[in-house]
Amino acid sequence: MRFALLMTICAALAGAAQQGRVRVLILTGESDLAYHDWRISTPYLRQVLNNTGRFEVKVMEEVRGLSASGLAGYDVLVLNYNGPRWGPQAEQAIEEFVRSGKGLISFHGVTYGEFYGQEFHKRWSASSKGDKGWAAYAELIGATWKPGNIGHGARHVFPVKWTDRGHPISRGLEETFPANDELYHKLDLLPRTKVLATAYSAPETGGTGKNEPIIWTAPFGSGRTVHMTLGHDLSAMTQPGFLAAFARGTEWAATGAVTLPASISSRPQPRQDAARLLVVTGGHSYPAALYTLFEGYDDIIWTHAASQAEAFNPAMKEKFDVVLLHDMAETIGEKEKASLRAFVEAGKGIVSTHHAIVDYTSWPWWYEEVVGGKFFVTALGSHPKSSYQHDVEMVAKPVKGMANHPVIRGVGPLPVVDEAYKGMWLSPAIKPLMEVDHPLNDKPVVYLGPHPTARVIYIQLGHDESTMRHPGYRKLVRNAILWAAGKMAPGGR
Ligand SMILES: [Zn+2]
Numbered sequence: 056m057r058f059a060l061l062m063t064i065c066a067a068l069a070g071a072a073q074q075g076r077v078r079v080l081i082l083t084g085e086s087d088l089a090y091h092d093w094r095i096s097t098p099y100l101r102q103v104l105n106n107t108g109r110f111e112v113k114v115m116e117e118v119r120g121l122s123a124s125g126l127a128g129y130d131v132l133v134l135n136y137n138g139p140r141w142g143p144q145a146e147q148a149i150e151e152f153v154r155s156g157k158g159l160i161s162f163h164g165v166t167y168g169e170f171y172g173q174e175f176h177k178r179w180s181a182s183s184k185g186d187k188g189w190a191a192y193a194e195l196i197g198a199t200w201k202p203g204n205i206g207h208g209a210r211h212v213f214p215v216k217w218t219d220r221g222h223p224i225s226r227g228l229e230e231t232f233p234a235n236d237e238l239y240h241k242l243d244l245l246p247r248t249k250v251l252a253t254a255y256s257a258p259e260t261g262g263t264g265k266n267e268p269i270i271w272t273a274p275f276g277s278g279r280t281v282h283m284t285l286g287h288d289l290s291a292m293t294q295p296g297f298l299a300a301f302a303r304g305t306e307w308a309a310t311g312a313v314t315l316p317a318s319i320s321s322r323p324q325p326r327q328d329a330a331r332l333l334v335v336t337g338g339h340s341y342p343a344a345l346y347t348l349f350e351g352y353d354d355i356i357w358t359h360a361a362s363q364a365e366a367f368n369p370a371m372k373e374k375f376d377v378v379l380l381h382d383m384a385e386t387i388g389e390k391e392k393a394s395l396r397a398f399v400e401a402g403k404g405i406v407s408t409h410h411a412i413v414d415y416t417s418w419p420w421w422y423e424e425v426v427g428g429k430f431f432v433t434a435l436g437s438h439p440k441s442s443y444q445h446d447v448e449m450v451a452k453p454v455k456g457m458a459n460h461p462v463i464r465g466v467g468p469l470p471v472v473d474e475a476y477k478g479m480w481l482s483p484a485i486k487p488l489m490e491v492d493h494p495l496n497d498k499p500v501v502y503l504g505p506h507p508t509a510r511v512i513y514i515q516l517g518h519d520e521s522t523m524r525h526p527g528y529r530k531l532v533r534n535a536i537l538w539a540a541g542k543m544a545p546g547g548r
Pocket residue numbers: 090091163164237286287288
């Protein structure tokens with residue numbers, strides 16, 4: 056009874072993990088590092104599959120210990136490996152996995168190496184001398200390659216032609232696609248393989264003058280395998296034709312069907328509800344690392360304006376959810392003022408960073424009612440001059456009771472060497488989230504501005520590149536952008 060219950064729970068958990076996604080395991084960890092560096096290609100292949108939203112991908116870099124139970128729950132294996140044998144347990148587990156109706160996809164340099172045995176491979180390590188190879192390996196790949204035939208002409212750009220356009224992998228794709236790759240030749244395909252695509256191997260580039268098979272499928276028990284000879288390096292893999300064949304081939308090997316589109320992107324695609332961010336600079340230098348604060352997220356789309364005229368116009372209200380200010384300007388034009396004010400009054404988001412606290416001396420509404428703080432470069436009326444000091448060691452900590460505010464959740468204490476500001480004007484209406492305790496700096500360093508409808512945040516830190524590279528600071532800026540955009544779920548992201 057207890058056992059049955061446990062099985063039910065395990066099955067439920069496995070189902071929850073899958074969420075309808077194809078479960079992929081990439082087998083990797085060894086290759087020729089000069090040309091086919093798995094350390095570079097494996098993360099890329101993983102990202103390509105993950106970006107489609109169709110797959111859940113895990114990576115195994117040490118395959119020797121693999122067993123049948125280690126493969127349970129996966130649908131397809133991606134082979135990106137050329138190195139020593141894995142041993143009978145792992146090799147049998149892989150065979151059984153595919154034979155039972157699962158899939159395997161492989162590409163490029165897996166067609167030679169120690170798996171093929173001494174007869175087919177000359178570069179032997181002493182320990183594997185006399186080894187006859189992994190008997191089922193050729194059948195899993197669908198081909199062998201006699202040592203004298205292993206090779207290709209010069210790497211070049213050539214058209215690959217889908218010769219079978221009725222297969223799920225190729226259906227709906229253009230008849231040809233350009234490859235930027237090595238055109239492998241003289242492979243011996245096993246009788247039950249089914250060639251889907253070929254390319255003409257031109258003698259001028261050192262080829263055979265024949266159409267060489269490029270992509271094929273092979274049956275293995277009740278399972279499916281796909282091989283493509285393409286994929287020499289990242290430049291080869293980034294070709295749209297490679298991406299489509301690889302991702303669709305992986306899906307087909309796993310399921311026997313293809314639902315993926317013809318076009319597969321190698322970069323993360325922004326979500327429909329991503330925060331639309333405008334970053335404004337001008338009037339002060341800054342580390343180029345600033346730009347890295349906004350990169351690599353699927354929930355932030357950003358663009359950059361280097362002047363007020365470029366940034367603040369009537370269209371900004373429709374185009375953006377958040378403006379991040381990293382500019383420094385005492386004055387602002389009347390037209391720009393009107394557009395920025397309309398943006399704020401529409402309830403949009405403002406993230407003001409570092410020297411942007413100097414902004415718009417000519418416009419008291421901005422610093423008194425929107426940001427709630429101001430650094431005075433010179434004394435003005437009742438406001439005395441503020442001061443700054445570079446390279447100050449400070450620790451920014453959450454203000455008591457504020458540690459769970461979404462903007463600083465998960466940020467932690469921030470030890471930085473950054474620019475200190477002191478003697479700023481601060482509105483009594485700001486809501487401090489983080490503070491420092493340092494004689495050269497005013498206490499609040501992260502706070503919410505007083506504006507009643509817009510979501511406004513000021514972050515003082517951010518002069519130095521080391522601050523911009525700090526994971527805690529990066530999380531703070533990201534949180535601030537998402538919160539200001541109204542895109543942050545109550546539990547945070
Ligand atoms: Zn190669």
